[in-house]
Each structure stands twice: as structure tokens, then as C-alpha cells.
Amino acid sequence: xxxxxxxxxxxxxxxxxxxxxxxxxxxxxxxxxxxxxxxxxxxxxxxxxxxxxxxxxxxxxxxxxxxxxxxxxxxxxxxxxxxxxxxxxxxxxxxxxxxxxxxxxxxxxxxxxxxxxxxxxxxxxxxxxxxxxxxxxxxxxxxxxxxxxxxxxxxxxxxxxxxxxxxxxxxxxxxxxxxxxxxxxxxxxxxxxxxxxxxxxxxxxxxxxxxxxxxxxxxxxxxxxxxxxxxxxxxxxxxxxxxxxxxxxxxxxxxxxxxxxxxxxxxxxxxxxxxxxxxxxxxxxxxxxxxxxxxxxxxxxxxxxx
Numbered sequence: 370x371x372x373x374x375x376x377x378x379x380x381x382x383x384x385x386x387x388x389x390x391x392x393x394x395x396x397x398x399x400x401x402x403x404x405x406x407x408x409x410x411x412x413x414x415x416x417x418x419x420x421x422x423x424x425x426x427x428x429x430x431x432x433x434x435x436x437x438x439x440x441x442x443x444x445x446x447x448x449x450x451x452x453x454x455x456x457x458x459x460x461x462x463x464x465x466x467x468x469x470x471x472x473x474x475x476x477x478x479x480x481x482x483x484x485x486x487x488x489x490x491x492x493x494x495x496x497x498x499x500x501x502x503x504x505x506x507x508x509x510x511x512x513x514x515x516x517x518x519x520x521x522x523x524x525x526x527x528x529x530x531x532x533x534x535x536x537x538x539x540x541x542x543x544x545x546x547x548x549x550x551x552x553x554x555x556x557x558x559x560x561x562x563x564x565x566x567x568x569x570x571x572x573x574x575x576x577x578x579x580x581x582x583x584x585x586x587x588x589x590x591x592x593x594x595x596x597x598x599x600x601x602x603x604x605x606x607x608x609x610x611x612x613x614x615x616x617x618x619x620x621x622x623x624x625x626x627x628x629x630x631x632x633x634x635x636x637x638x639x640x641x642x643x644x645x646x647x648x649x650x651x652x653x654x655x656x657x658x659x660x661x662x663x664x665x666x667x668x669x670x671x672x673x674x675x
Contacts, residue, residue, distance in 0.1 A: 371506065374618025375514040376401070376576035380596035381603070381610035382524045383568025388605060389528065390561030391541040391665040395457025396442050397569045398593025399464030403438045404431040404573030406468040409481050409584040416486040423486040428513070428574040435570020436563050438464065443562040447555060450669035461593075469586055480585030488513055488579055513575050521611035528607060537561055541663035544670040554670050572596065591646060598649040605662065620645040 380397050387394040408431040416423045438460070445456040472481055488511045496507040507515075528534040536557050539547040544554045573589055581588045595617050602616075603609025623633060624641040633641065 370615065370619045370622045371510060371514050371518075372579055372618075373621045374615045375511075375517040375579075376572040376592060377596045377599055377614035377617055378517040378521060378572075378611050379575060380569045380572035380593060381599040381614050382521060382607055383565035383572070384597055384600040385524065385528065385565075385605055385607055385610055386537065386561045386568070387565035388600065388666055389541045389663055390537050390558045391544060391663060391668065391670070392443070392446055392558050392562050393453040393457060393667045394442065394562065394565050395454050395597070396439070396460030396464075396593075397457075397565070397597050398589060398591070399457075399461035400435045400439055400566050400569035401573030401576070401593045401596075402461075402464040402468055402589045404428075404435045404570030405577035405581075405588050406464075406471070406573075406584050407431040407434040407570070408574035409484060409577050409588075410471075410475070412484040412486055412578065413482055416484070419486075421486065421489075424484075424488045424513075424578050428571055428578065431574035432567040432570045435573070436566040439562050439566025439569075442566075443559050447558050447562070447669070450671070453667055465586070468584070472584060481583045483583045484578065487582070511579055513579065517575075518611065521607050524607040538663070540670070541665055544665050544668075548670075548672065554672075558670075569593065569596075591649075595645060595649050601662075617645055617648060620648050 380401055383400075384394055384397055408427040411427040411430050412423050415426070419426055441463075442453075442456050442460050445451040445459075446453040469479070473479065476482065490509050491512060492509065493507040493515065497503045499507070526534075528537060536547065536552050537560075539550075539552060540554045540557045540561075547557075548554050572592070576592060577584055577588055596614065599613035599617055600610045602613035603611070624638070624644060
């Protein structure tokens with residue numbers, strides 16, 4: 370559950386930054402694709418040179434690449450005031466098409482080779498010694514997966530306890546009021562979108578480096594939209610998004626290990642495979658509680674216009 374939820378947590382946290390600043394980011398899926406693609410290609414290319422630190426360096430490079438890629442969405446939706454949903458969808462199509470074209474060009478086949486330099490699995494000190502729960506939740510996992518949970522609390526602190534977080538929230542709720550107080554709305558929104566790109570790239574890189582171990586057309590298969598749903602399910606709150614992502618991670622894990630569990634083994638496998646996407650639809654339709662988006666979400670800001 371934690372391994373599958375971690376990429377969703379990272380990406381959902383990125384979505385919080387973008388949408389709290391007032392920019393809809395449907396392109397999280399495409400940004401995850403770029404992150405996964407760059408992380409795997411970098412790992413395969415530099416594994417012999419960098420050795421054991423290769424996976425860590427690869428996710429940093431993936432974050433930078435996705436952040437740069439997200440600039441296209443920022444320029445289109447903030448500077449040129451294009452429809453933010455259309456821009457996000459274009460990012461998704463472009464990311465998939467470009468990455469698969471490059472894979473075919475480099476490897477002359479539909480997917481990359483499998484990476485050999487992997488993250489080391491660890492038992493968390495102290496926590497793994499807790500009876501029953503320690504073995505279930507804190508043993509045989511990845512540092513990078515547990516880091517996602519820690520990072521959710523860090524993002525909560527940044528969003529709600531720092532001047533930068535206040536600016537992010539203010540331009541997403543009432544950009545004109547923020548502008549009159551001297552906040553540069555355009556700059557803050559650019560920063561929100563670029564941070565979301567970095568987090569989504571991190572999410573894609575972690576998924577590819579810990580779960581699939583290669584890159585193909587199915588490496589990122591709806592996880593970006595699950596992360597978007599987790600963000601909405603969590604009411605645009607970092608900790609709420611983390612909880613929703615853990616819930617979706619559990620649903621995904623059931624589709625993998627459900628056949629070996631007493632209650633779920635009698636359920637046809639196809640239903641367990643459908644479950645994560647069904648829960649995503651339920652969350653996006655607002656069935657589970659009312660979720661009020663930031664008031665200026667999706668509205669381009671034109672300075673001086675009332």
C-alpha cells in the first residue's frame with residue numbers, strides 16, 4: 370500500500386501547490402510520464418558511472434525535467450490565459466507521445482530495458498520493532514516511499530504556516546486582493562505550477578524506479594488522475610491528499626495481492642483491477658463530502674480588471 374501510494378502522494382502534493390495558487394493542473398499525468406521516462410533513461414545511462422547513488426540522482430533529474438516541462442502549462446495558462454483544462458490535456462498527450470517516440474528511437478522497441486541499480490529496501494529503525502504493525506507497515510520498504518508521508522507534513526507546514534504559503538493561498542482565493550497587498554500574482558502562480566511539476570516528476574520517477582523498473586506505454590496508467598482525485602478527495606489539503614492517496618494505494622495493492630487474502634480471493638480479479646479507478650470516479654464526482662475548490666481556481670488574472 371505504501372509503495373503504491375507514495376507516487377500518488379508526491380503528485381497530489383504537487384497538485385495542491387498548483388491549484389491552491391489558482392491554476393488547474395490536469396497535466397499531472399503527463400508530468401508523471403516525463404518524470405518516469407527521464408528517471409529510467411538516466412538510470413540506465415549512468416548506472417555504471419554513479420553506482421549505488423544512481424536511483425537518487427535519477428529522481429532529482431526527473432524532478433528538474435518535469436519542472437521545466439510544466440513551464441509550457443504555466444506559459445499557456447498564466448501568461449497567455451489559455452483554457453487551463455485544455456492546456457493540461459495537451460501536456461498529457463505531448464508527454465506520452467514524446468516519451469514513447471524517444472524510447473522507440475533510443476531502444477528500437479516499445480519499452481526500455483529494466484534498471485539494475487535499485488533503491489535499497491530497509492526496515493525503519495524502532496518503528497519496525499513494533500509488534501504486528503511494525504512488520505506490516507515499517508519493514509521491507511523504501512526510504513523514498515516513507516519520505517512521501519514525511520513530505521506531506523512539510524508541505525502542510527509550508528502552505529499554512531509560512532509567508533510563501535499564505536501568498537499561494539491568497540492568489541488562489543482572491544488574486545486582486547493579493548495584488549493590492551503587493552503580491553506578484555503571476556510569479557506566485559508560476560512558482561505553484563513549477564513546484565507541482567517537480568512533485569509530479571518525483572511521483573512518476575518513484576513509481577518507475579520502485580514498481581515497474583522500466584518505462585513503457587503502461588508505466589503511468591492513470592496514476593496522475595488518481596493523484597488529482599486524491600487532491601480533490603482531500604479537499605486541496607496536503608494531509609487530506611495524503612490520506613486519500615493512501616486509500617487509493619490500498620485499492621491498487623488489493624488488485625495485486627487480493628488473490629492471496631481470505632476475503633478477497635473469492636472476488637474475480639477483474640473487479641479488483643477496476644476498484645482503484647471506480648474509487649477515483651467516486652471521489653471526482655464529489656460523492657464523499659463536499660469539496661470547495663479555491664475560489665479563483667481556473668480563472669486567469671488580468672491586472673486592473675474588476
